[in-house]
Amino acid sequence: MDRPFSQGRPLPQILERRSRLKEVNVNKRWWKKGSARLLLAALVLAPAGGCASAFPLSGAGEELRGVASWYGSDFHGRPTASGEIYDMHAMTAAHKTLPLGTVLDVRNLDNGRSVRVVVNDRGPFVKGRILDLSYEAARRMDMIGPGTARVALRVVGRDPRYRKYIKVADSGSSGPYVVQLGAFTDAANARRLRRALAVKYRGAYVSAARISGRKFYRVRIGSFEKRAEAMELARRLADEGYAAVLMRK
Known part of the structure; x- marks a missing residue:
């Protein structure tokens, strides 16, 4: 069972591992790619x-409430707005405006379950929703069946990578x-x-x-x-x- 909502929880594994992007030489210029479809x-x-201006933490510690949804296999393996390849089993989320790399604590207001995710994509593009969670994050919050849930978001910081x-x-x-x-x-x-x-x-x-x-x-x-x-x-x-x-x- 997931632990109660807390800013003291460790960052998810997605923040610990290095990017899987590989370098390839294209026409004598170096590029990074995540798949054959993405350059x-x-x-x-x-x-x-500088570092200070590159990672604004506007809203850090403040709580925002609204409706979250989740996205899964239809987008699995596709590039996200950050350039990373979407992994439905990673602890990530999509938000329309927060800087990519923002770390969020997300609490399900209906059952008290909570997760920590990193924003690496944009969305949701459905009126009335404030966050799209990965399949794994939604599973841990017990919202796969319902599809949506009332949540509270809190900005913890930003992953410098x-x-x-x-x-x-x-x-x-x-x-x-x-x-x-x-x-x-x-x-x-x-x-x-x-x-x-x-x-x-x-x-x-x-x-x-x-x-x-x-x-x-x-x-x-x-x-x-x-x-x-x-x-x-x-x-x-x-x-x-x-x-x-x-x-x-």
């Missing part, structure tokens, strides 16, 4: 600010600047990330391109004449946990 920039060229860096890839080309957040071979994954970004950022779009004989769906924001404006947006996105790439359109 995320990994070359560290410009940090997204979700700090992201900005990759700059704007040399040797011209045109407006854009910020790219992901490149996928599966259009559904690109649309899902675009929808997640649209909650807070205007102008997110999907741009298709054929590269080395393969079709990619690139998720991008903006069209900036000034590099400084694009860099400012990239820093904001990196602070939230997105892998931002500053490039030419």
Whole structure:
């Protein structure tokens, strides 16, 4: 049985293990990937600010109440907004606006069960719900059958490994600047990330391109004449946990 809601509980295993992302060389450039369908920039060229500003703990210790739901096998193995591959058996959650990597204590108000999860995805996109739990987190809270539950959320902190860096890839080309957040071979994954970004950022779009004989769906924001404006947006996105790439359109 799960222990009562407490800030003193240890972080879940998901916070203890290292990322499974592997590095591969694509056209003599280094990228990280979580699956054959996902490419995320990994070359560290410009940090997204100091540690203090990169991990704002706004709302830490405050309690928020609402309805939580859960998501499972339909999304298992797909990339999350953080770039990690969704594991329905890990202790994770999706929230629409909290910085990726935020650690939450979640208590089921109907039965008192509680879990600690890390936010690594965006959602839920259903009116009236404040959190989407992984299958495992929902199972421990005894909410698989009902599908939803009234919960209380409390921000505990933030996992520093979700700090992201900005990759700059704007040399040797011209045109407006854009910020790219992901490149996928599966259009559904690109649309899902675009929808997640649209909650807070205007102008997110999907741009298709054929590269080395393969079709990619690139998720991008903006069209900036000034590099400084694009860099400012990239820093904001990196602070939230997105892998931002500053490039030419």
